[in-house]
Amino acid sequence: MEKESWSLAGLIVFLVFLIVWQPRIGWSVQELLSGPRRADSELDTLKKENARLKSEAELLESVRAQLPEEKAVRVPALVYSRYPYNFRNELLVNAGAAEGISPEDAVLFGEFLLGAAKEVFEDSSVVRTVFDYRWQSAVRVGAQGFDALLVGGNQPRITLIDRQVKVKAGDSIVSASPGFPVGTPVGEVRAVTLSADQLFQEATITFPYDMRDVRAVSVRTKNAAAPQQ
């Protein structure tokens, strides 16, 4: 076998070793290639805070007083890597069962619902985000808390809004799904339209963050074994 072929064979073996035993090196390179995280401008910070306060105020007006206080801890986690193909939107984070994470635990970016843990390993978890086509969860819209369904995708939208209710751009969207912290902000209504069958209203969503900037998340778990945060 030629010298060049031996060199190539050696490189191939090395790559296979990296793929199987040291995938984190590849994940670090992915992170580098994704570009630098944009620093939050003052405007971005204010927008996020505004969205959060708005949803909190609307929730306080409606239902929070009636709800029992939930005991949960938040486990911080860094994003290792992202699903690199299309049609799914999943992240791999560096917190798993060892940190008390369980499947279906809510994953937050700041105070906003980003997704849920789907596969939990000992030291890592796969998070399915609201930008995944398979995502569906109950939400409430606006100060009156109109029921709707959050449907994931490249451009998530809320659907099944009663045609008779008044929903407008700027109304906050909060989670109302069992298993997720009630009232967790998701985003704001961008534009309202009628569904294709004209029976319901639908709305597109404005998110106060960019997926490019998601490098660290927190996982909300009720597991008592998780370290207190």
Place this chain on the structure above:
Amino acid sequence: MPPLHSNKGLISAVLILAATLYLRFYAGVAFGFLPDFVLAALITFSLFLGFFELVFIVSLAAFFLHWHPLPGIELYLLFIIPFTLFFMRKIIFAVRGWLANIVSVMIGIAAFYAVSSFQLVSYAPYALLEDIVLAGIYGLFVYGYFKYFYGREVQELV
């Protein structure tokens, strides 16, 4: 008809792969959707590179695209699709090279998602069509590059 074994060809393939990966990770995260240019490039490489060169370049791509703690179906498909086309390139397509290339890329992308995300494709069929068409066009650019710079070293395969 000998495939391309020159170092320059492999280096070119590595550089093209690097640029494509950068495009994938930077623009893909920014826009949430990007046609599968990496797979398109790998399929095009399968029409030009030798066996070991192809193993190396596909392994390199797999190393950067491997995102899950465990090997997933996507990782296996990343190897299976280019190598299937590699072994079948002389017998499947009795047409001109560029047409064989674009058809290979389109079939490869369709097969990838048919196996890995069949149900999800039904949510956004137009997105898949867009992916297939744009990836096919990108594959043509890669094909054109190899044909232009290495056309004397590699005869058309069919």
